Amino acid sequence: MFAKIDVIVVCSSSEYLFKAICEAGGDSVKASFDAESKKKPEAPVIAVKADGQLASKMVYFLPWKMPPDASLLRKSIEKFVSDAMDKAVTETYQSIAFPAIGCGKFGCSISLVAQAMIEEAHQKLQKHAISVSFVIQSERTDIYDEFQKQINLLQQQPTQPTEPVKTISATVNKGTIEVEKDDITKQKVDVIIGSSSSEILKQAIIKVAGDEVQKAYNAEYKNNPNAIVISTPPGTLPCKRIFFVKWQPDMDETILQQSLVDLIWTVIQNVISYKFTSLAFPAIGCGKHGCSVGVVVKTMVKEMKAQLTMRNLPLVVKFVIHPDQQNIYDEFCKQLLTTEDDIRKSVNYELPPTWEKSKENKMRFELSTTSNEYKSILTNFDQAMAGKYTQILRIERIQNERWYIQYLAHSRNFQNRLNTDTEKCLYHGCPEQAASSIMEDCFNRSFAGVNGTAYGVGVYFSSNASYSHGYTKPNANGERNMFLARVLVGNTSQGNSSMKTRPVGFDSTTDGKHIFVTYHDAQAYAEYLITYK
Secondary structure, eight states: OOOEEEEEETEEEEEHHHHHHHHOOHHHHHHHHHHHHHHHHTSEEEEEEOOOTOOOEEEEEEEOOOOOOHHHHHHHHHHHHHHHHHHHHTTOOOOOEOOOOSTHHHOOOHHHHHHHHHHHHHHTTTOOOEEEEOOOOOOOOOOOHHHHHHHHHHHHHHOOOOOOOOOEEEEHHHHHEEEEEEEEGGOOOEEEETTTTOOOHHHHHHHHHHHHHHHHHHHHHHHHHTTTTTEOOTTSSSSSEEOOOOOOOSSSSSHHHHHHHHHHHHHHHHHHHHHHOEEEOOOTTTSTTOOOOHHHHHHHHHHHHHHHHHHHHHEEEEEEEEEEEEHHHHHHHHHHHOOOOHHOOOOOOOOOTTTOOOSSSHHHHHHHHOSSSHHHHHHHHHHHHHOOOOOOEEEEEEEEHHHHHHHHHHHHHHHHHHOOEEEEEEEEEEEEHHHHHHHOOOGGGGTTTTTEEEESSEEEHHHHHHHHHOOOOOTTTSOEEEEEEEEOOOOOEOOOTTTSSSOOTOOOOSSSSSEEEEEGGGGGEEEEEEEEE
């Protein structure tokens, strides 16, 4: 009956169409309509989920009665179209299909109906980017011809020049977020964000950027296929770098939201590492991926506001929307201008009482061998490592305030969500070079899989120091490095080698004994570095 589309519109007063839709949709559509009608008898639109043989996401039932005169008839038809399109745009759907109302048993003027419906839809399309279809019964060629005639007349009208859309901006703490309709490849910022998971977006950027970027991307991918971020030179683009970020869309809204939070967090972390001050984001996931525009936009804007506030960053962040995506642009503007007091307030946190003050941005503080802090770490390490080491050279406290704040924010999120403390103190062994990187940038998932993926492709920790010892490597002086980290395991599930992300409903994976695998960089904080022989 209908081609695949987001919303099918039905005139609930049309016995023929109402019956046909309910038969195609099955009992659930009729039952949902009856229930919603009973709850909201005066609602202008009754929206129910499509089911059965209906190739759509939703069905909108709208009441309509034929008025006694032509002027009222036209207004009622315009209202019918307007109500349906307004609701579809509000719910961020991208396509809608209308029947030719009143042209059957009601006996309305086909010319008037076609003109009213086409012109009202056209007016709405000046403000919103949504695909509109009119579905005509195959045997009613007279109705089809009239609708086609009205569309042709509309296309022959001279188009009025439209004013360019101004950039919408909002100040968030020390930073600024802007929304504008433009081409992502034309942005004069420090870094342009692409997605290595979206072939269309990736190729669109590389096509404009040129061969240098294509070669750099291929080389980086070959060296580290698990990289969360592939950073390339700008080529011909007016920026300093291009970040291609690994991101996987999902139809499950909870997973989609978390993946977008991780995406924003990863981008900001890399922007800080490069000391950049401006970046441009495309509307990731709102094109061919077909993700919910409402979920994508709200999550991206909310998380970006949170990052700018929590980290106190003076960044300029631009969300750049394709000029044809008016509904997506509108949604970004709405979310940007929405005030959320909990985001705008500064995040309060306290540093651990054991931390020492430093005027030199010092990060490593060697513990006194007589302190209780040192002795408690030594005792646990010594018990697990009996016979596997000869001496501890030093234990250092890592005071990376930036990473600690991130970890603390993540910890609060876990606490609020799970209503319990799931933090564990776990070990992580690694070579000396990796240890230096971890102290600076914490546990980076880009290197996940280097030492195996038996319980998932993430960062591995163990409650058993002797197990983590197996992943250390002596330097030229025979010294080995092992971290004692604070890790948020959250809800944990049995892991296996096929898991590239955390399972739905879980925060980490495990062997069921002593190994835990995390999938978010801020899920662990490297608190102490033990150097030993």
